[in-house]
Amino acid sequence: METEVQSNNFTYMGRKFSDLSINDNSSASAFSDCNSDRSGEFPTASSESRRLLIACATENSDELIDQLVSGLESSSIEEQKQAALELRLLAKNKSENRIKIAKAGAIKPLISIISSNDPQLQEYGVTAILNLSLCDENKEYLASAGAIKPLIRALKLGNSTAKENAACALFRLSQIDANKTAIGRAGAIPPLVNLLENGNFRGKKDASTALYSLCSVKENKIRAVQAGIMKPLVELMADFGSNMVDKSAFVMSLLVSMAEARAALVEEGGIPVLVEIVEVGSQRQKEIAVAILLQLCEDSLSYRTMVAREGAIPPLVALTQSVTSRAKQKAETLIELLRQPRSGNAAARPPSDVSV
Numbered sequence: 045m046e047t048e049v050q051s052n053n054f055t056y057m058g059r060k061f062s063d064l065s066i067n068d069n070s071s072a073s074a075f076s077d078c079n080s081d082r083s084g085e086f087p088t089a090s091s092e093s094r095r096l097l098i099a100c101a102t103e104n105s106d107e108l109i110d111q112l113v114s115g116l117e118s119s120s121i122e123e124q125k126q127a128a129l130e131l132r133l134l135a136k137n138k139s140e141n142r143i144k145i146a147k148a149g150a151i152k153p154l155i156s157i158i159s160s161n162d163p164q165l166q167e168y169g170v171t172a173i174l175n176l177s178l179c180d181e182n183k184e185y186l187a188s189a190g191a192i193k194p195l196i197r198a199l200k201l202g203n204s205t206a207k208e209n210a211a212c213a214l215f216r217l218s219q220i221d222a223n224k225t226a227i228g229r230a231g232a233i234p235p236l237v238n239l240l241e242n243g244n245f246r247g248k249k250d251a252s253t254a255l256y257s258l259c260s261v262k263e264n265k266i267r268a269v270q271a272g273i274m275k276p277l278v279e280l281m282a283d284f285g286s287n288m289v290d291k292s293a294f295v296m297s298l299l300v301s302m303a304e305a306r307a308a309l310v311e312e313g314g315i316p317v318l319v320e321i322v323e324v325g326s327q328r329q330k331e332i333a334v335a336i337l338l339q340l341c342e343d344s345l346s347y348r349t350m351v352a353r354e355g356a357i358p359p360l361v362a363l364t365q366s367v368t369s370r371a372k373q374k375a376e377t378l379i380e381l382l383r384q385p386r387s388g389n390a391a392a393r394p395p396s397d398v399s400v
Contacts, residue, residue, distance in 0.1 A: 105134065105141060109148045116153035121162055128157055128168035135175035142179035151176065151189050158194035167206040170198045174209045177216035186213075187223050192230050199235040207239055208250045215254040224257070228264040234271040241276035245287070248280070252291040259298045269299060274308035282317045289325065293332040300339045306347070309340065315350050323359035330363055331371040334378055341381050352382040 112134075115127030131150060134141045150172075157169030173191060176182045192214070199210040214232055217223045236258070239251040255273070258264045273295070280292035296314075299305040309315075318340075321333040337356065341348040356378070363375040 105138075106144060106148075109134065109141070109144055109150075113145070113148045113150045113153065116150060116157065121160075121165055124157060124160075125162075125165050125168055128154065128165065128172050132168055132172040132175055135172060135178075139179065142176050143181055146176060146179070146182050146185060151182070151186060151191070155186075155189060155191050155194055158191070158198055163203045163206070166198055166202055167209070170195065170202065170206045170209045170213065174213040174216065177213050180219075183217055183220050183223070187217050187220070187226065192217065192223070192227055192232075196227075196230055196232045196235065199232065199239065204244060204247065207235075207243065208247050211236060211239060211247070211250040211254045215250070215257050218254065218257040224261045224264065228258055228261060228267055233258065233264055233267040237268060237271040237273045237276065240273070240280075248286075248288055249291065252288065252295055256291070256295050256298065259295065262302075265299050265302055265305070269302060269305045269308055273299070274305060274312050274314065278309065278312040278314045278317055281314075281321065284324075289321065289329055290332070293321070293329060293336065297332055297336050297339075300336050306340050306344070309336075310347065310350070315340075315347075315354055319351065319354045319356045319359070322356060322363060327366070327368070327371070330359075330366075331368065331374065334360070334363065334371065334374045338374060338378050338381075341378065348381055357382055 109131070112127045112131050115123050116131075118124055118127070131145055131154075135145055154169050154172050154176075157165055158173065160166045160169065173186065173195065177186055195210045195213050195217075198206045199214070202210060214227055214236075218227055233255070236251045236255050239247045240255065243251060255268060259268055277292045277296045277299075280286050280288040281296070283289075296305075296309070300309060315337075318333045318337050321329050322337070325333060337351055341351055360375045360379050360382075364372050364379070366372045366375065
C-alpha cells in the first residue's frame, strides 16, 4: 500500500524533527494505506512547542499518559479536547505509546468521546482511536470495548476529517477477520458507500480501502450492492483523472461474483467503461478490467453480446501481446468467449481463472 508522508521540519531543544508522521510500510497495492493522523498539527507556535515536547516524551511518558487519560474524563470539553489531541499525537509518533495508552485505560473514554456532539472533540477522539488501531494488539480490544458503532456514527455524522479517519479506523479493525462481519452488521457499508460517492479525494480513497477489506465477506458484498455502490465505482473508473481507477476496479472485482452486482454494473453503464480501460488503461488496469469482464461474460450470452458490440475484441487482441502471462491468458479466454456469442454452454468448458 502506498503511504503518504508529511515532512514537518522543526527544531526544538536542540533536536531536529524532520518527519513526525507514521511511515507504515504495508504490502504494495492499489490502495492508499489508511494512515494515522494527517491533519494539521501545529497551528500556533505555543501548541507547536507543547506538542513537540510531548513527541519527545518517550521513556518517561507513563505519567503524562496517565494525566491525559484523566483529562479525557474531565467535565470540561476543552480539557477533553486537549487530552485527546495530545494522546492522538503520542499514539501517532511512537508505536510503544499505543500500547501504553491502551493499558492506561484510554480506550473506553475515547470511545465515549467519539459520540460527542462537539465536532472537534469527536474528530480528536476518532483520530486518537485510529492511531491506537495501528497497533495489532489494540484491534481486538477496540472492537470488544465497543468502538465499532461509535465509529460508524462518526462516519455518518462527523466532519470530513472525522469521517475519513473513522473509515480508516474501521479498515484497521477489519484486518481481524472476525470484525468484518460485525462491522457490516453494525451498518458501516452504506455510509462508506456514501463517502466513496460524495467524499473528497482522501475520503474516496479511505472509503475504497475499507470497502475492499470488508467486501471480502459475502454478506458485506450484498450490503454494498444494495447500498448502490456500483454507480460510484463505475463513475470513478470512468474518470482517469480521479486517480481512483485502480482502487474502484479492485473493489468491483470483488463484487462481480454476485449476479446482483453484475446486473447493477451493466445498468450503470459499466461495460463501455471497462472496454475503454482495456483499450487505454495502464497494464494493471487492463488486467483488472479483463478479469471483471470475464466474470461478467462467463455465464451470460446477453452480456457477451453487449461486450462484443462495444468493440472489446481489438483491444483484447492487443492485450494478448502482454508481457504478463496472466493478462495474456485472461484476454485470450475472453476473446474465445466473445467470438462464440451464440454458445451458451459455458459449463461445458473448464472454468477460467479470473482472479485479479
